[in-house]
Amino acid sequence: DAGVTQSPTHLIKTRGQHVTLRCSPISGHKSVSWYQQVLGQGPQFIFQYYEKEERGRGNFPDRFSARQFPNYSSELNVNALLLGDSALYLCASSLYDSTYEQYFGPGTRLTVT
Amino acid sequence: AQKVTQAQTEISVVEKEDVTLDCVYETRDTTYYLFWYKQPPSGELVFLIRRNSFDEQNEISGRYSWNFQKSTSSFNFTITASQVVDSAVYFCALSEAYTGTASKLTFGTGTRLQVTL
Numbered sequence A: 001d002a003g004v005t006q007s008p009t010h011l012i013k014t015r016g017q018h019v020t021l022r023c024s025p026i027s028g029h030k031s032v033s034w035y036q037q038v039l040g041q042g043p044q045f046i047f048q049y050y051e052k053e054e055r056g057r058g059n060f061p062d063r064f065s066a067r068q069f070p071n072y073s074s075e076l077n078v079n080a081l082l083l084g085d086s087a088l089y090l091c092a093s094s095l096y097d098s099t100y101e102q103y104f105g106p107g108t109r110l111t112v113t
Numbered sequence B: 001a002q003k004v005t006q007a008q009t010e011i012s013v014v015e016k017e018d019v020t021l022d023c024v025y026e027t028r029d030t031t032y033y034l035f036w037y038k039q040p041p042s043g044e045l046v047f048l049i050r051r052n053s054f055d056e057q058n059e060i061s062g063r064y065s066w067n068f069q070k071s072t073s074s075f076n077f078t079i080t081a082s083q084v085v086d087s088a089v090y091f092c093a094l095s096e097a098y099t100g101t102a103s104k105l106t107f108g109t110g111t112r113l114q115v116t117l
Helices: none
Strands: A005-007 A010-013 A019-024 A031-037 A044-050 A053-057 A064-068 A074-078 A087-094 A108-112 B003-005 B010-014 B019-021 B024-026 B032-039 B046-052 B059-061 B064-069 B074-079 B088-096 B105-107 B111-116
Touching (some): A019 A108, A031 A074, B003 B105, B032 B074
Antiparallel strands (some): A031 A044, A044 A053, B059 B064, B064 B074
């Protein structure tokens, strides 16, 4: 079975632009979570979606938004990009909520210049 | 608030040595879950283990073993007879168990393990 997939792999954007990152969970998994990992740090929770509803949000500004589609895939949107948004964005899927095993995708490396 | 501390920033060992990665956590909940993940240079987080707060039995999986001690709020990870392929950043994480609402993973800052020949 395919694991969690994310696209694109790498992305370079300019300050002020908008970006959309995509994630497809493992087949049968209903929960998708997004994490931001800045170089040298552990991942930080951004959002969790379960059955297409937002179940939680981390300490991130309103420039960050997300949604989950009927097929359980998900998009993370970031508006008005700042240099500090440069990071690895990780998507994780789990069967239910994140107390279950969360399986991570390869991530999208976003560079903001 | 929940917190995970991995005090060891970087560890270097020679192949075949045993190595223990420390993890100390803080939570006010009585029900929670602890995880270990491996992040090789490729960047993808690889799930290693999940343990709930009511199960204090140590676990062994091949060369990997985990020691969960609630009394000291620790969940340490030992690699026996380390190999070069074990070189990676290892993260310990904590999830509090909510019902019907979001439960997020709180990660430590990671321990970089370098195994040399």
